[in-house]
Amino acid sequence: MRTLFILSAFLLSSMSAVAQHHHGDSATLKAEKVSEHSMYHLKAEWITHRNESVTLSQFKGEPVIVVMFYGNCTQVCPILIRDTWRLYNSIDESLRSSVNVLAVSFDRENDSPEVLKKYAEYEQLNIEGWHFVTAKEADIRSLAMMLGVQYVKKSDGEFAHSNLVSVLDTEGKVAVRVEGLNQPMVSAARKVEDMLKHHTMQ
Amino acid sequence: MAQQEQVLIPAGSFHSILPEVKGEPISVDSFYIDKTAVTNEDFLQFLQENDSWQKDEIPSIFAAQNYLNHWQEASTPGLEEIGENRPVTHVSWFAANAYCSDKGGRLPALNEWEYSAQLMDFDSMQEMNRFSTELIGWYSSVDAKNTKAVGSTGIQNRHGVQDQFGLIMEWVEDYKPIIADELSLDCGTVGRLQQLGNTYSYAASIRYITRMSFNPKTTTGMVGFRCAYNLEDRESSKNSEL
Numbered sequence: 001m002r003t004l005f006i007l008s009a010f011l012l013s014s015m016s017a018v019a020q021h022h023h024g025d026s027a028t029l030k031a032e033k034v035s036e037h038s039m040y041h042l043k044a045e046w047i048t049h050r051n052e053s054v055t056l057s058q059f060k061g062e063p064v065i066v067v068m069f070y071g072n073c074t075q076v077c078p079i080l081i082r083d084t085w086r087l088y089n090s091i092d093e094s095l096r097s098s099v100n101v102l103a104v105s106f107d108r109e110n111d112s113p114e115v116l117k118k119y120a121e122y123e124q125l126n127i128e129g130w131h132f133v134t135a136k137e138a139d140i141r142s143l144a145m146m147l148g149v150q151y152v153k154k155s156d157g158e159f160a161h162s163n164l165v166s167v168l169d170t171e172g173k174v175a176v177r178v179e180g181l182n183q184p185m186v187s188a189a190r191k192v193e194d195m196l197k198h199h200t201m202q
Numbered sequence: 203m204a205q206q207e208q209v210l211i212p213a214g215s216f217h218s219i220l221p222e223v224k225g226e227p228i229s230v231d232s233f234y235i236d237k238t239a240v241t242n243e244d245f246l247q248f249l250q251e252n253d254s255w256q257k258d259e260i261p262s263i264f265a266a267q268n269y270l271n272h273w274q275e276a277s278t279p280g281l282e283e284i285g286e287n288r289p290v291t292h293v294s295w296f297a298a299n300a301y302c303s304d305k306g307g308r309l310p311a312l313n314e315w316e317y318s319a320q321l322m323d324f325d326s327m328q329e330m331n332r333f334s335t336e337l338i339g340w341y342s343s344v345d346a347k348n349t350k351a352v353g354s355t356g357i358q359n360r361h362g363v364q365d366q367f368g369l370i371m372e373w374v375e376d377y378k379p380i381i382a383d384e385l386s387l388d389c390g391t392v393g394r395l396q397q398l399g400n401t402y403s404y405a406a407s408i409r410y411i412t413r414m415s416f417n418p419k420t421t422t423g424m425v426g427f428r429c430a431y432n433l434e435d436r437e438s439s440k441n442s443e444l
Contacts, residue, residue: 034261036261036262036263037261037262037263038261038263039263041254041261041263041264043254136303137303137308138299138300138302138303138308138309139303141299141308141309141375141376142296142299142300145295145296145299145418146263146418150376150378150379150380151376151380152312152376152379152380154222155222155228155229160380161380162380
C-alpha cells in the first residue's frame with residue numbers, strides 16, 4: 001500500500017505543480033471557458049443505475065464527490081462506499097442538495113445499470129444526487145488515470161484497486177483527495193461547504 | 203489510409219516478472235492487437251476527425267507541453283522531414299487511449315502486451331540469448347530522434363505482431379501496475395523484481411521500471427502505442443459493416 005501512496009502523491013504533486021504554473025492570467029482571462037485542468041474535458045457519457053445518461057460537465061457550478069469501486073467487492077468496497085457516505089453526510093444539510101456523488105464501477109462485465117440499482121438499494125443509497133454509473137472501458141480507465149486511481153482485474157475476477165475518495169470543485173478540478181479507508185472526513189466536508197458558499201457569492 | 207491490420211492472439215498464459223502469485227503464470231484471454239504501432243499518418247487522420255486532441259486544442263490536463271512536438275506544425279507531421287510510416291510518438295496516455303477508443307478498441311492491458319511479446323520462437327538457445335543481449339542494449343539507448351518505419355525491425359512474434367521491441371516503447375492500458383508492497387520506485391527495484399531465469403526477464407525489468415516512471419500526461423519521443431480489441435467488440439463491428 002505504501003508504494004501506492006507514494007506513486008499517487010507523486011502524480012498529484014506533478015499535477016498541482018502544472019496547475020500553479022498556469023494559474024495567473026489564464027484563469028481570469030478565460031473565466032467563462034472551461035479550465036485547462038478541469039475534468040469536464042473528459043467527454044465520457046456515464047450511464048446511471050436509473051438508466052439515465054450523465055456527463056461530468058453537466059455538474060458545472062456544483063461539487064462532485066467521485067469514488068471508484070465494484071459491486072462484487074464485499075470486503076473493502078462497502079467501507080469505501082460508507083466513507084463516501086460519511087463525507088456526504090458531514091456536509092451541512094442545507095447545502096447537501098447541491099452536492100453530487102458519482103460512484104463509478106470499474107467492473108463493466110458485471111455491473112450493469114440493473115445490478116448497480118440493486119447495489120444502490122442494498123446500500124440504501126438510491127437517493128437524489130447519487131449516481132452509481134458505468135461507461136465505456138476507455139472512459140472508466142481515463143477517469144481513473146485523471147484521479148490517480150489504479151485498478152487491475154485479477155484472474156479470480158476480483159480487482160486490486162486503490163481506495164480513494166475525490167471531490168471535484170465547481171469547475172471540475174480535483175480539489176480534495178482522501179486516500180485510504182476509514183479516514184476522517186470533516187475537513188473534506190468543510191472544503192465542500194466553502195466551495196458552495198464561495199460559488200453562490202459570485 | 204489503410205485500416206490498421208489486426209492479429210488474433212489466442213488465450214494462454216505466461217510467466218510475468220510481476221506475478222499475481224509468486225511462481226504462478228498469469229492467464230490471458232484471447233484478444234486482437236494491431237500488427238504494427240500507430241503511425242503519424244494514422245494519428246493525423248484521427249486529429250482531423252477529433253479537433254479537441256490537436257496540438258493547439260488539447261487541454262493541459264491531457265498532455266504535457268511537448269505533445270506532438272516532433273511535428274512540423276500542429277496540423278501536419280511534415281512527413282518529408284520525419285519519414286513515412288513512422289510510429290507516432292510524443293503522445294500522452296490520454297491521447298493514445300482516446301485514439302484506440304475512437305477505433306472501437308482500447309489500449310492493450312499490460313499483461314496482454316507482455317504475453318504477446320513473449321510469443322517468439324527461436325531456433326536455438328544461442329539465438330535466444332543473442333536476441334536478449336541485443337534487447338538490453340536497445341533499452342539502454344532507444345534512439346528517439348531517428349525512429350525507423352513500422353514493420354522494419356524484422357522482430358515479430360509467432361502470430362505476426364511486429365516491432366514490440368526495437369522500435370519504440372508502447373503505452374499499455376494499466377502501465378503503472380499495482381505493485382507488491384516490497385517494491386518501490388528506487389534504484390534497487392530492478393534487482394527485486396522477480397527474476398525468471400530466462401533471457402527476457404532483465405530486459406522486462408527495465409521495461410516495467412521505465413513505465414512506472416511515466417505519468418499519463420507524459421509525452422516523449424520514445425513512447426508510442428498500438429491498440430487492442432475485445433473479441434466481441436471486433437465481431438460486432440464486423441457485422442455492422444456488412
